[in-house]
Amino acid sequence: MSESRPLPQPKPVTVEARAARKVAAGHPWLYANEVVKRADDLADVDLVLVHDPAGRPIATGTYFKHSLIQVRVLTRRDERVDADLFRRRLQIAADRRRAIYLDLDCLRLVHGECDGLPGLVVDRYADVLVLELNTQGIFLFLEEILDALEALFAPRAIVLRNTSTALTYEQLEPRTEILRGTSTGPVVVSEWGVKYLVDPLVGQKTGLFLDQKENRRALRRWCRDATVWDVFAYSGGWGLHALAAGARHVTFVDSSAAACAQIRANLELNGFASAEVVQASAFDALREMPRNSVDVLVLDPPAFAKTKKDLPAAAKAYVDLNRVGLQRLDEGGLLATSTCSFHVSAAMFAEIVDRAVFQSSQRVELLAEGGQAPDHPVHLEFPESRYLKTKFLRKLPYHP
Numbered sequence: 477m478s479e480s481r482p483l484p485q486p487k488p489v490t491v492e493a494r495a496a497r498k499v500a501a502g503h504p505w506l507y508a509n510e511v512v513k514r515a516d517d518l519a520d521v522d523l524v525l526v527h528d529p530a531g532r533p534i535a536t537g538t539y540f541k542h543s544l545i546q547v548r549v550l551t552r553r554d555e556r557v558d559a560d561l562f563r564r565r566l567q568i569a570a571d572r573r574r575a576i577y578l579d580l581d582c583l584r585l586v587h588g589e590c591d592g593l594p595g596l597v598v599d600r601y602a603d604v605l606v607l608e609l610n611t612q613g614i615f616l617f618l619e620e621i622l623d624a625l626e627a628l629f630a631p632r633a634i635v636l637r638n639t640s641t642a643l644t645y646e647q648l649e650p651r652t653e654i655l656r657g658t659s660t661g662p663v664v665v666s667e668w669g670v671k672y673l674v675d676p677l678v679g680q681k682t683g684l685f686l687d688q689k690e691n692r693r694a695l696r697r698w699c700r701d702a703t704v705w706d707v708f709a710y711s712g713g714w715g716l717h718a719l720a721a722g723a724r725h726v727t728f729v730d731s732s733a734a735a736c737a738q739i740r741a742n743l744e745l746n747g748f749a750s751a752e753v754v755q756a757s758a759f760d761a762l763r764e765m766p767r768n769s770v771d772v773l774v775l776d777p778p779a780f781a782k783t784k785k786d787l788p789a790a791a792k793a794y795v796d797l798n799r800v801g802l803q804r805l806d807e808g809g810l811l812a813t814s815t816c817s818f819h820v821s822a823a824m825f826a827e828i829v830d831r832a833v834f835q836s837s838q839r840v841e842l843l844a845e846g847g848q849a850p851d852h853p854v855h856l857e858f859p860e861s862r863y864l865k866t867k868f869l870r871k872l873p874y875h876p
């Protein structure tokens with residue numbers, strides 16, 4: 477436990493009227509061009525008390541001078557931003573998760589703005605907590621957050637995994653280190669009967685793509701006796717669930733050698749033998765995929781549109797992937813296709829899929845739709861919080 481230390485006191489900034497209304501309506505971000513007045517003694521990274529143009533305080537948040545998103549709201553109430561606030565927020569976040577995922581030992585405990593903790597992600601892997609701190613502002617309160625996490629969860633270790641390319645927007649360097657506790661090797665966690673080996677110090681994201689778990693679970697109902705391709709597989713979650721649900725054979729495809737090694741380890745851990753792991757580009761592998769002999773195809777690519785200006789190229793790549801996938805899939809086969817680009821809206825993704833269906837000359841039924849699992853909450857007043865969209869489509873076995 478660290479000594480209680482003086483924390484930054486909020487300094488005044490003023491925002492324009494429209495931005496003030498946006499914050500009052502629940503949006504947690506203020507862009508640099510919406511802040512019209514700043515206290516003279518404001519540091520580059522600081523805590524601010526946001527005022528509307530009439531001088532009324534409307535929110536307290538973290539501030540970073542060099543970010544496009546200059547203020548991130550921590551509270552709209554008249555409350556102190558101190559160790560106690562972080563403890564309360566973390567407790568609420570934990571209670572929310574306990575209500576939905578009591579049976580899981582791998583889940584997202586804190587999802588930034590959607591848990592009132594902008595800049596903070598906390599994932600739990602058994603008794604290890606893995607953090608991503610993706611704003612300069614949240615680092616102001618790191619010690620208070622670590623103390624609260626230790627008090628609430630008594631983890632064996634707390635690890636920082638700052639690896640996302642988006643960190644550059646906040647001028648943060650990539651950083652991986654053990655912040656509290658003892659060094660940890662890989663841990664075994666379980667997602668509804670599927671076991672994963674997770675090394676909190678290596679790998680993509682914080683260890684697993686926890687946001688897809690409900691969609692992986694949904695896939696199971698279509699997998700008995702099926703021949704499955706899990707493309708962009710990473711640690712193999714979709715295909716492992718398919719095997720657990722009785723799939724005849726799964727081919728896993730990923731371009732990363734480390735991901736392929738992880739899939740092999742997970743296959744062994746679960747005792748699954750009828751599988752093949754292919755290290756290849758998904759686009760090449762799909763073109764090689766035998767026609768009409770795959771019953772279930774999963775396409776779970778990385779975010780092709782990292783920024784708005786990537787959208788045209790990203791849309792084309794998504795259309796190409798889905799078109800080829802639909803053409804290769806067996807008649808009556810199922811395509812589970814996703815986008816995790818928040819710039820690709822649900823409406824845009826629907827258009828992309830429509831275009832792929834049209835170009836593939838297939839008839840397709842929409843069986844179900846999914847999104848990010850509820851430990852990655854979506855806030856209606858914060859549309860940017862909805863990033864993952866998944867569709868389960870069936871290629872009709874006939875042309876009506």
Ligand SMILES: C[S@@+](CC[C@H](N)C(=O)[O-])C[C@H]1O[C@@H](n2cnc3c(N)ncnc32)[C@H](O)[C@@H]1O
Pocket residue numbers: 680684685688707708709710711712713714729730731732735756757758759776777778779816
């Ligand atoms: C969103 S992650 C997949 C998550 C995974 N399906 C799961 O449920 O855990 C995207 C994966 O695609 C892989 N990847 C990126 N570009 C690729 C490409 N061109 N071909 C094949 N795999 C690729 C990355 O290595 C990464 O593992």
